[in-house]
Amino acid sequence: MAQKIISISTRGQGLYEFTAEAASFVRANGAAEGLLTVFVRHTSCSLLIQENADPDVRTDLDVFFRRLVPPSSDPSMHWIVHTTEGADDMPAHIKAALTQVSIGIPIIGGRLALGTWQGIYLFEHRDRPHRREIVLHLSA
Amino acid sequence: MAQKIISISTRGQGLYEFTAEAASFVRANGAAEGLLTVFVRHTSCSLLIQENADPDVRTDLDVFFRRLVPPSSDPSMHWIVHTTEGADDMPAHIKAALTQVSIGIPIIGGRLALGTWQGIYLFEHRDRPHRREIVLHLSA
Amino acid sequence: MAQKIISISTRGQGLYEFTAEAASFVRANGAAEGLLTVFVRHTSCSLLIQENADPDVRTDLDVFFRRLVPPSSDPSMHWIVHTTEGADDMPAHIKAALTQVSIGIPIIGGRLALGTWQGIYLFEHRDRPHRREIVLHLSA
Numbered sequence: 001m002a003q004k005i006i007s008i009s010t011r012g013q014g015l016y017e018f019t020a021e022a023a024s025f026v027r028a029n030g031a032a033e034g035l036l037t038v039f040v041r042h043t044s045c046s047l048l049i050q051e052n053a054d055p056d057v058r059t060d061l062d063v064f065f066r067r068l069v070p071p072s073s074d075p076s077m078h079w080i081v082h083t084t085e086g087a088d089d090m091p092a093h094i095k096a097a098l099t100q101v102s103i104g105i106p107i108i109g110g111r112l113a114l115g116t117w118q119g120i121y122l123f124e125h126r127d128r129p130h131r132r133e134i135v136l137h138l139s140a
Numbered sequence: 141m142a143q144k145i146i147s148i149s150t151r152g153q154g155l156y157e158f159t160a161e162a163a164s165f166v167r168a169n170g171a172a173e174g175l176l177t178v179f180v181r182h183t184s185c186s187l188l189i190q191e192n193a194d195p196d197v198r199t200d201l202d203v204f205f206r207r208l209v210p211p212s213s214d215p216s217m218h219w220i221v222h223t224t225e226g227a228d229d230m231p232a233h234i235k236a237a238l239t240q241v242s243i244g245i246p247i248i249g250g251r252l253a254l255g256t257w258q259g260i261y262l263f264e265h266r267d268r269p270h271r272r273e274i275v276l277h278l279s280a
Numbered sequence: 281m282a283q284k285i286i287s288i289s290t291r292g293q294g295l296y297e298f299t300a301e302a303a304s305f306v307r308a309n310g311a312a313e314g315l316l317t318v319f320v321r322h323t324s325c326s327l328l329i330q331e332n333a334d335p336d337v338r339t340d341l342d343v344f345f346r347r348l349v350p351p352s353s354d355p356s357m358h359w360i361v362h363t364t365e366g367a368d369d370m371p372a373h374i375k376a377a378l379t380q381v382s383i384g385i386p387i388i389g390g391r392l393a394l395g396t397w398q399g400i401y402l403f404e405h406r407d408r409p410h411r412r413e414i415v416l417h418l419s420a
Contacts, residue, residue, distance in 0.1 A: 001173060001280075003246060005253075033281060035317055035417050037175055037244040041255030043191045049381045050373060051323045056362035057373050063359055064349070064374050069204070079203055082196035093190060093197050094204050101189045102244040104317040104382040106283060106417040113285075113415050115321030135253050137175050137246040139279055139419060140281075141313060141420075143386060145393075177315055177384040181395030183331045209344070219343055222336035233330060233337050234344050241329045242384040275393050277315050277386040279419055 002029045002138045007131050010124035013066070013088075015048065015058045019120045022105075022136060023112055031140040034107040038120065039135040044092035045124045046099040047134075052119030065125075069094045092125035099123055107138075142169045142278045147271050150264035153206070153228075155188065155198040159259045162245075162276060163252055171280040174247040178260065179275040184232035185264045186239040187274075192259030205265075209234045232265030239263055247278075282309045282418045287411050290404035293346070293368075295328065295338045299400045302385075302416060303392055311420040314387040318400065319415045324372035325404045326379040327414075332399030345405075349374045372405035379403055387418075 006021050026036055040047050051057040071087035072080040082090045103120070106113045114120075122132055146161050166176055180187050191197040211227035212220040222230045243260070246253040254260075262272055286301050306316055320327050331337040351367035352360040362370045383400070386393045394400075402412055 003173060003248060033283060035419060037246065039244065039246050039253065041253065041258065043189065043197075043255070043258055048377055049323065050377065054362055054364075057323075057370065060360050060362050060370050061374060061377055067359070068208075068348075079207070080200050082194055082200050084194075090197065090200050094201060097188055097190065097201055098238055098378055100240065100380065104244055104319060104384055104417075106317065106319050106415045108283060108285075108415070113319065113321065115323070115413070118321065118323055133255070135246045135248070137244075139175060143313060143388060177386065179384065179386050179393065181393065181398065183329065183337075183395070183398055208348075219347070220340050222334055222340050224334075230337065230340050234341060237328055237330060237341055238378055240380065244384055273395070275386045275388070277384075279315060 004136045005133055006136060007133050008122050010130045010132060012127050013124055014062050015121040015123055017052065017119050017121050022120055025136050026107055026112055029138055031107055031138060032110050034138055034140040036105045036107060036112060037102060037137040039102040041133045043096055044089065044126050045122060045132055046096040046101060047103050048099055048121045048123045049103060049118050050121055051117045053117050065095050088127045095125045144276045145273055146276060147273050148262050150270045150272060152267055153264055154202050155261040155263055157259050157261050162260055165276050166247055166252055169278055171247055171278060172250050174278055174280040176245045176247060176252060177242060177277040179242040181273045183236055184229065184266050185262060185272055186236040186241060187243050188239055188261045188263045189243060189258050190261055191257045193257050205235050228267045235265045284416045285413055286416060287413050288402050290410045290412060292407050293404055294342050295401040295403055297399050297401050302400055305416050306387055306392055306418065309418055311387055311418060312390050314418055314420040316385045316387060316392060317382060317417040319382040321413045323376055324369065324406050325402060325412055326376040326381060327383050328379055328401045328403045329383060329398050330401055331397045333397050345375050368407045375405045
């Protein structure tokens, strides 16, 4: 068993890949078979495994979630009560609820058993820069 | 390794926190490092890690999901076929699909590695009272 | 610890149950207590635990997601950039983001601790037939 906390600096909404950091943590621990659990310690950003080939996929994902959950300043979101931390805050909590806070990824033959096109992303839902903490937990 | 089934009595739609029960299970087993997996044994409620500070966040989350997935009696949901268990039943399955059935939370230094504002919630999607079972699984 | 990769042939959008395959993998490994992690190696299909009783529930789930995320040929989806792989491709990535890529299910008394009505499904989001790989990871 091994654990590590990594941090990612975000500069506004969007997807930030950390597949390389996760893979290097797995390699450093030399486990042939096991399970990597990734956990994000925040409620206004989340985790996603998505296509790492065409960057347009990430753009479209980001736009979809912005359209589904617009800022609380948008007339369609007039019912939002929690507005004290800014128009992007409550939508950030909602987008986090719609995606994932933890993901388990098996390790086979010493490597993450990701599919060819899968990358691991932090999905930032706030506008301003943030420093986000992710826990990597490896059980062998 | 340790396991426990806890049950939560719900009184209608909304978020029910059980962070304290999960934390006390972890403490009782005395593991310094490990992983707690939380799993809900139902398909019309789900799990969520969300902000435990301002209760308005939970209200807004609940309202968002009610607006995104209204009862099947709502004209916009005319296409729903599964209505025999009530107007809140099929929307409950949909809301469960949009959130999570299991969450993995690392344990560091004998404590759940939750962020400062993170609480663990059962998200009830049915109107009437229910008794919900959650499995806590600790791997050290 | 044990691992197995299973594959599922899909014939268009919808839910494909593989509870029996997962249960038989658990039985074959004879673990009394443990955790099964299910992970899908793709970004245009996903995983779901849902009601396995009334098949209308699966139909309604499928319809909900098609209405929430229509094909990119639909006028409401004019903002989609990633269209080269077909009108069902980007919506498939979005639906995968809205559901789950991995699920952890505790094992109690040698059996998956699923609720009475819970089945494990691959949720296919593409129109054409695909062969999908799922990793089963058992930690005892």
